[in-house]
Amino acid sequence: MTGGASGIGAAVCERLATDGVRVFLADLDEVAGAGIAARIDAVHLTLDVGDVARVRAAVERHGPFDILVNSAGVDQHALFVQTDPDDWHRLLQVNLVAVLATTHAVLPAMREAGYGRIVNIASEAGRLGSHGAAVYAAAKGGVLAFTRSIARENARKGITVNAVAPGPIDTPMLRRAVAAGGERLMAAMTGATLAGRLGTPDEVAAAVAFLASADAGYITGETLGVSGGMGCGA
Numbered sequence: 001m002t003g004g005a006s007g008i009g010a011a012v013c014e015r016l017a018t019d020g021v022r023v024f025l026a027d028l029d030e031v032a033g034a035g036i037a038a039r040i041d042a043v044h045l046t047l048d049v050g051d052v053a054r055v056r057a058a059v060e061r062h063g064p065f066d067i068l069v070n071s072a073g074v075d076q077h078a079l080f081v082q083t084d085p086d087d088w089h090r091l092l093q094v095n096l097v098a099v100l101a102t103t104h105a106v107l108p109a110m111r112e113a114g115y116g117r118i119v120n121i122a123s124e125a126g127r128l129g130s131h132g133a134a135v136y137a138a139a140k141g142g143v144l145a146f147t148r149s150i151a152r153e154n155a156r157k158g159i160t161v162n163a164v165a166p167g168p169i170d171t172p173m174l175r176r177a178v179a180a181g182g183e184r185l186m187a188a189m190t191g192a193t194l195a196g197r198l199g200t201p202d203e204v205a206a207a208v209a210f211l212a213s214a215d216a217g218y219i220t221g222e223t224l225g226v227s228g229g230m231g232c233g234a
Contacts, residue, residue: 002049003072005033007171011201049098064109070099071121080134095139116159117212151221160220167227170198194229
């Protein structure tokens with residue numbers, strides 16, 4: 001589980017642990033990650049998931065894994081013309097390259113075992129675009145395309161690969177964006193949903209838990225929107 005120290009990632013860790021899954025929580029936030037790991041009897045790994053070599057070493061040391069959930073993510077709210085290549089690199093490295101790195105590391109053992117569940121936390125921004133978060137949206141769009149591709153390559157090996165696309169979820173990352181963009185941004189986000197409200201991390205975690213379970217064995221290559229209807233009709 002990457003990005004498990006806060007927000008959606010933390011909720012997923014707690015839900016999977018409740019369901020009886022042995023959780024390995026990877027996150028750069030050592031204090032928060034260790035706290036959650038202690039609470040749910042998980043293993044905390046202080047890990048930069050954008051570092052391909054370190055990811056492979058961690059998987060070789062602690063694997064093999066039956067389930068991979070990619071939740072690590074960073075955002076930046078600015079018009080694209082206000083960003084620079086360093087911003088692009090950081091956003092792509094965490095939001096997209098990390099998904100490639102972890103998947104590449106866990107897949108050989110899953111293929112050998114004939115079983116695996118991979119769930120990638122994408123975003124409705126990857127399907128719909130996002131004003132003020134173009135590079136983030138591009139990275140999440142890449143996650144969606146990658147999810148479908150890896151599903152095609154591994155379905156006959158007993159491995160399912162799916163994505164969850166959250167809309168506006170009440171997380172620390174969203175709250176930071178609102179602090180920068182003001183209440184008008186909050187109103188715009190909730191107004192874009194049919195439900196007219198923010199979602200909760202637990203609602204996303206429930207979707208992830210289902211896709212990671214044996215019950216979802218005939219579902220692969222799909223993107224499940226947990227967004228209050230934001231993507232309806234898109």
